[in-house]
Amino acid sequence: MRTRQLKSFIVLAEELHFGKAAERLHMQQPPLSRQIKALENELEVMLFKRNNRKVELTEEGAFFLQEAKAIITRLTAAQHTLKAMGNGEAGTLRIGFVDSSITERFVITMGRFKDQYPKVIIELEEKVSVEQVAAIGEGSLHIGFIRTQLAKTHELSHINVINEPYIIALANNHPMAEQETVSVYELAKEPLIFFPHRKNPGFYNWVLNGFAQYDLMPKFGFEVERDQAAEMFVAGGFGYTLLPSTSCRMGRRGLTYKRIQEPFLDLRISMAWNPAHECPLVNNFIDVFKQQAG
Amino acid sequence: MRTRQLKSFIVLAEELHFGKAAERLHMQQPPLSRQIKALENELEVMLFKRNNRKVELTEEGAFFLQEAKAIITRLTAAQHTLKAMGNGEAGTLRIGFVDSSITERFVITMGRFKDQYPKVIIELEEKVSVEQVAAIGEGSLHIGFIRTQLAKTHELSHINVINEPYIIALANNHPMAEQETVSVYELAKEPLIFFPHRKNPGFYNWVLNGFAQYDLMPKFGFEVERDQAAEMFVAGGFGYTLLPSTSCRMGRRGLTYKRIQEPFLDLRISMAWNPAHECPLVNNFIDVFKQQAG
DNA sequence: CAGAATGATGCGATTTAGGTATTATTATGC
DNA sequence: GCATAATAATACCTAAATCGCATCATTCTG
Numbered sequence A, B: 001m002r003t004r005q006l007k008s009f010i011v012l013a014e015e016l017h018f019g020k021a022a023e024r025l026h027m028q029q030p031p032l033s034r035q036i037k038a039l040e041n042e043l044e045v046m047l048f049k050r051n052n053r054k055v056e057l058t059e060e061g062a063f064f065l066q067e068a069k070a071i072i073t074r075l076t077a078a079q080h081t082l083k084a085m086g087n088g089e090a091g092t093l094r095i096g097f098v099d100s101s102i103t104e105r106f107v108i109t110m111g112r113f114k115d116q117y118p119k120v121i122i123e124l125e126e127k128v129s130v131e132q133v134a135a136i137g138e139g140s141l142h143i144g145f146i147r148t149q150l151a152k153t154h155e156l157s158h159i160n161v162i163n164e165p166y167i168i169a170l171a172n173n174h175p176m177a178e179q180e181t182v183s184v185y186e187l188a189k190e191p192l193i194f195f196p197h198r199k200n201p202g203f204y205n206w207v208l209n210g211f212a213q214y215d216l217m218p219k220f221g222f223e224v225e226r227d228q229a230a231e232m233f234v235a236g237g238f239g240y241t242l243l244p245s246t247s248c249r250m251g252r253r254g255l256t257y258k259r260i261q262e263p264f265l266d267l268r269i270s271m272a273w274n275p276a277h278e279c280p281l282v283n284n285f286i287d288v289f290k291q292q293a294g
Numbered sequence C: 001c002a003g004a005a006t007g008a009t010g011c012g013a014t015t016t017a018g019g020t021a022t023t024a025t026t027a028t029g030c
Numbered sequence D: 001g002c003a004t005a006a007t008a009a010t011a012c013c014t015a016a017a018t019c020g021c022a023t024c025a026t027t028c029t030g
Helices: A003-015 A018-024 A029-043 A059-086 A104-116 A129-138 A201-212 A227-235 A245-250 A280-293 B003-015 B018-024 B029-043 B059-086 B104-116 B129-138 B201-212 B227-235 B245-250 B280-293
Strands: A048-050 A055-057 A091-097 A120-126 A143-146 A157-171 A191-194 A219-223 A241-244 A255-260 A266-273 B048-050 B055-057 B091-097 B120-126 B143-146 B157-171 B191-194 B219-223 B241-244 B255-260 B266-273
Touching (some): A003 A018, A003 A029, A003 A059, A018 A029, A059 B059, A059 B091, A091 A129, A104 A120, A104 A280, A129 A143, A157 A227, A157 A245, A227 A241, A227 A255, A241 A245, A245 A255, B003 B018, B003 B029, B003 B059, B091 B280, B104 B120, B104 B280, B129 B266, B157 B227, B191 B227, B191 B241, B227 B241, B227 B255, B241 B245, B245 B255, B266 B280
Parallel strands (some): A091 A120, A091 A143, B091 B143, B191 B219
Antiparallel strands (some): A048 A055, A143 A266, A157 A241, A157 A255, B048 B055, B157 B241, B157 B255, B157 B266
């Protein structure tokens, strides 16, 4: 059976006239007759009751008309969706991220993309960077927002999207709050309000390494699970905490933010994707992301 | 596009191997390759990512797989329904009836038919006999239960389904309740509890004719709209009413049923259908009806 | 009864689809 | 690292299907 036959059948059912239907189908009348006949043979059912002067649908024909219309409609819709997928206007975009990549810009980009490509479904997954890189390589993730610095020769393409120093938050009435900047040597003497090692070992060790560059060890104060709790303890004067510099835009009353005098730790987030996969969705997302930058 | 291509696509999507898929499709591998290629060309989309060793669905392919399955499923279901319609096991059966044709047997037959052919939809329409005959002739009604006596040479086939005399109902304590039968001459002197002329003029006049055979006129008592009301008046001793003889099977307490001495009025219901239409639904219905008779 | 309308049929040319044999490429094993 | 097996694509041929044109057959109309 051919879709053309179904289309012919639908047109003929509307016209109830072989000649006129054939005209609408840009074909001659005899092949249309044979097409319908072939369809009827295949279905083993007469779809039209016809003598040499009149054509009308049989009961079976009336039923099959509904079905044929439904089928053709669905097929046509599917073809349109496929075309949209080819343009990156439909489909599912899977994006990975690490916790610290969720910035204002990230959220705004998501919103813009959703506005511009409303038919695209975005699936967001939080994953550590190495897992994201593996997932992008094998294709189960389209795009990743990762901490890992990829080599320029890496099989994945990437661009830096965040590159900013970590700064510290202090209580307003803290003695160091008077200074312009704070030295790591001073910091090491002050209690660090931090999260427990088990929560994010990679980041935890990375901070330790930051101190270790200067042969220092942080002095640990309270361990808290959530950022908000950390800010409360800092505001209470129990020590300091670390955060990416742009996070202080949404600064809290009672806290002061200070840069660290020496080069210390930088938050570097890259957006990575697999150029080998040639996915229009990805290209569109990157475009929207870059627009947002400008 | 051919349905065969969709089926091939579905099988290949399941096997992800041209050779095995071709085997399942009872064809060779090269034509399957070409079929898929042709489908991809028509859709202007690659459905499979494949090198010479591996076959896997693209995102577009995964989407189209769902659609193709839905389409083929629907088409297959439609074909089955068409086949069932050809056997008279599916479709819509339109049956006309007149009020007095609704007997126990009628209802039981409907139930049997519905049990035996659960996929058939029965549409019942109350219509006077002449309209039913016209509707059956033009095909808008499959079967009619009519009062009209059709000639044997009539274009519609028919069988008698009810042929029974009208009898009368009387109050138990009515003087005539003692007699074996009642004469029309006696009846004409007794008030007839009847429905108003406007409710069913044909039947009303037919009853008048019954009396007119004997140069009589009924003596009209109360006019009531419903049978139940008539029975109440009869039980109250206000006169008699007419009813088909088998209706007294469901007789009411307080009422006595008497045959009429002279030939008077007979209820004759025929079941009529159009043999020219050759509808398996109709044949099946007639079969069930005849079974019920035996 | 003649003619117009209309669906079916016959026929030849073209296109399409399937089968077989072969090729090209890639993964695997020694 | 090379030979071999596996596997999808391609070439080529044959068979089938489809189309357009011409014609036929039937039926409705005046």
